[in-house]
Amino acid sequence: MTLNHQEIELIDSFEQIAVDIHPTAKEGSRAVAQEIAALIKSRQATNQKVVLGLATGSTPKYLYAELIRLHKEEGLSFKNVVTFNLDEYYPIEPDALQSYNRFMREQLLNHIDIPEGNYFIPDGTVPKEKVKEYCADYERRVEEAGGIDIQILGIGTNGHIGFNEPGSSLSSHTRLVTLDNSTRMANAFEFANMSQVPRLAITMGLSTIFKAKRIVLLAWGTHKAKIVRRAVEGHSTDQVPASLLQQHPDCKFVIDEQAAEELTRFKEPWLTGDCEWTPKMRRKAVTSLALKLNKPILMLTDSDYNENGLNDLIVQYGSAYELNIEEFNGIRDTITGWPGGKPGAQLPSHPERSEPQHKRVIIFSPHPDDDIISMGGTFIRLHEQGHDVHVAYQTSGNIAVTDEFLLRFIDFAVGFEGMFDIDRSKSSQILEDAKAFLRVKKPSQKDTPENRAIKGLIRRGEAKATCRYVGIPEENIHFQNLPFYETGLVEKKPMSDADVDITVELLRQVKPQQIFCAGDLADPHGTHKVCLDVIFAALERLKHEDFMKDCWVWLYKGAWQEWNIHEIEMAVPMSPDQVLQKRLGIFIHQSQKDVIPFQGTDVREFWQRAEDRNANTAQMYDHLGLQQYAAMEAFVRYHFI
Template sequence: MTLNHQEIELIDSFEQIAVDIYPTAKDGSKAVAQEIAALIKARQAANQKVVLGLATGSTPKYLYAELVRLHKEEGLSFKNVITFNLDEYYPIEPDALQSYNRFMKEQLFNHVDIPLENTHVPDGTIPKEKVKEFAAEYEAKIEAAGGIDLQILGIGTNGHIGFNEPGSAINSHTRLVTLDNSTRMANAFEFSNMSLVPRLAVTMGLSTIFKAKRVVLLAWGSHKSKIVQRSVEGHSTDQVPASLLQQHPDCKFVIDEQAAEDLTRNKEPWLTGDCEWTPKLRRKAVTNLALKLNKPILMLTDRDYNENGLNDLIVQYGSAYELNIEEFNGLRDTITGWPGGKPGAQLPSHPERSEPLKKRVLIFSPHPDDDIISMGGTFIRLHEQGHDVHVAYQTSGNIAVTDEFVLRYIDFAVGFEDMFGIDRSKSSQVLADAKAFLASKKPSQKDSPEIRAIKGLIRRGEAKATCRYVGIPEENIHYNNLPFYETGLIEKAPASQADIDITKELIRKVKPHQIYCAGDLADPHGTHKVCLEIIFAALDQLKHEEYMKDCWVWLYKGAWQEWKINEIEMAVPMSPDQVRQKRLGIFIHQSQKDVVPFQGTDSREFWERAEDRNADTANLYDQLGLQKYAAMEAFVRYHFM
């Protein structure tokens, strides 16, 4: 949608900070990298230093990767660059896997020609009584360098910048802070369990950040959309520290389309000027209005539309009655108990084709439990309705198994051999070595290959048991074990053609009529996103093969969130008994129960998240005036041809 001058002015009335929106995080990161490169080159031409303030975490990874590429492929030099990082956990050793000192070396410093003496990251090892002295020295070093020319920021889901949590004073300086529990939970995926996440951190203060000549804040993904909207369009308040950037003289947010979802220009674009009323935008406007007014769609009136900035839509349709009928029928037609198509029925508005009657279905599951958690009801129904269902577990999921669970299995294996007098001369040493390794394992130490193999075997066994529970034959279970995942660390390797080739080979083998895959880009440690990109790449390389003309791709969300009601193209309802059946299938994954690894800011178990999410979807359909169901699983179709 092209914005005219009037639309820009109307957007400015909502957005109090300049916002640049890019299709993807990579696109936005490249744009910021070009800005940084231009600044470095301009200072080099003037024989001057440039001072950068840098952030850590998953947000700036693409930015640093692009800066490294610019150095290696285009000769960008960092010899005149001085850097100061925002923060560091406390206490933490600089070589710990979760240390931001280590992060910066691995992501940037070790790959460019920046003098290491020019890099500064807060020290997580200094005695507590000397932190104030260190903080003052850190501030003095920034001043001595001439101040920060360009500060890169990320944003927490509670609005923190650096580790300045809600309530931080705008005049705060570098200091030791207590981390909010939501921040610790969000960062728990970096640690083997929640208890190991530091409760303290050393961070630049808001005053330090505000002294930067220019600030660029990066935000990627739909899970950041609400806090981006509050920061950009809400009141400037210390309860949302990022919103205080409204007061900075030169600040810009660079975000992707998903992080921009809740900005008024995207959520309610009709309020920011004239817009083109596409079917998708019309569905969004009607459903948003009905939910906002707590009315069924068929009860909306001309006055409701006129008083909420939707007069143009009514003018186009003539009356609310005609518009309501069309959108109600459209939503009704997304509901089906036949996700593989209804046999013998010619229903042009049905989400799926009725032919062929028996479809080959390939469900891609990023981890060994996403199939049952995210689409368990549909999974079971596809099998019960006679389709040839295959499941592909894309990764081993080994890092999500606790050490305690491994010890439980080792004790069982040893006890089993002892009980039946089995000669364990070959296995005993492996089990003994594994147990000894766990006994001496340090919090920052990655698992040995043997431990990773045991953890992978545990998850494979649970996945196989789930398929057995559903009724899937063993020959229809596929373990891809994609190489990108097998680093033994939270940080994964980049996806490669090897990952794509494994995926292509399976698709060629099955020749599916339906593919289901996780379209959930809010997965906090990124595996879903990488797995989806691998599938998309495989589909792109296979799309000219004859059998692909009959293949439809459906995207489900993961455990973290659901599709918006206006996005849903297929909704599969479940009865209370089917909800219980799905729950029991999730319970099979015992290694993931009770304590959820990498849970982000949500402390609920996976089965609770799934049930709440599915019930919420059903309730939304009910609120809009459609049939009332116990639960619903939702899907969006991906068009790759």
């Protein structure tokens, strides 16, 4: 959508902070890296230093990767650069896996030519009685360096910047703070369990941050969209610390399209000026209005449209009546109980083709339970309706098995051999070694290869049991074990040709007519996103082969969120009995039940998340005036050719 002068003024009336929106996190990071590089070079020309304020966490990883590339490939020198980091957990050793000191060395400092002594990271080992003095000294170091030229920030889902939690004072300086529980839960994925997440941290204060000459806040992904809107368009309040940046004279947000979804210019673009009324935009406007007014689509009136900034749409259609009927019928046609197509029926508006009557289907599951959690009802129905269903488990999922659960299985295996007097000395030794390691294992220490293999075997067994539950034959179960995942840590390797080769080989073997995969485009750092990129790369490589010309790809979402109602192109309804059937299938994954590794801020179990999400989708259709169902699973078609 091209913005004219009037639209820019209207956007400015909503957005109180400058916002640069990029298609992806990588592109946004590259733009910020170029800005930093330009400042470094201009200061080098006059023999001056640059002082950067740096952030940690997943958000700035692409930025640091691009700065490293600029150094190694384009000769960007950091010899005139001084850096100060925002924060650090307390207490924590600098070499701990979760330490921000270690993060900075691994993600940036070890790969550039910044001089030793030119970078400063809060020390998580300072004795408690000396922390206040240490923090004051940190402030002095920043001032003596001449102040920060560019401060890089991320944003927490509760609006924190650095570790300045809601309620932080605008006059606060570098200090020891107590972490909000939501922050600890969001960061729990880095630790073995919630109890090991530090409750304290050292952070620059808001006053320190505001002294920076320029501030650039980065935000990527749908999970940041709501807080970005509150910070940019809401009132400036200490309950959303990032919103206080509205008061800074030179601040901008650099975000991707997913993080921008809740901004008025994306969510309700008709309010910011002229709007191009594409079919998708019409559906977005109509469904948004119906849900906002709590009215079925067919009950919307001309006045409803005119009073909510949608007069142009009514002028185009002549009346709400015609528009309502068209959109109601379009949404109705997304509903189908035949996700593989209805055999023998010529239905031009049906989401899927009726032919071939029995399709070869591949369900790609990033982890060994995403198939049943995210599309279990559809999975079961595809098999019951006679399709040749294959499941490809893309990763082992081994790091999501707790040590306690591993010990349970080791005890069983050792006890089994003892009970039946089986002489299997080698396997017994492996199991005893595994137990011995767990006895001395440090928090979040990387598992041994043997322990990871056993954890992977546990998840493989659960996945096989799920397929047996659905009725899938064993030869249709494929464990890909993509190499990018096998680091033993939360941090994964980038996608490689090896990952794509494995996927290409499976696609050529099965020659599917229908593919389902996790479409978590909003997750730039997680396993789901890498798994999707691998599939997209494989499809790109194979798109000219004959069997791919008759293949449709459907994207499902993960356990935490669903497609927006206007995006959904196929909705598969479920009865109460089918909801229960899906729940029992999820329960097979016992290693993921009751204690959920890396659950983030959501305390629900996976089966609860899935049921709530599917029920909410059904309720949305009901609110719009469509048929009422217990639950619905939703899909969007991906066009790769």
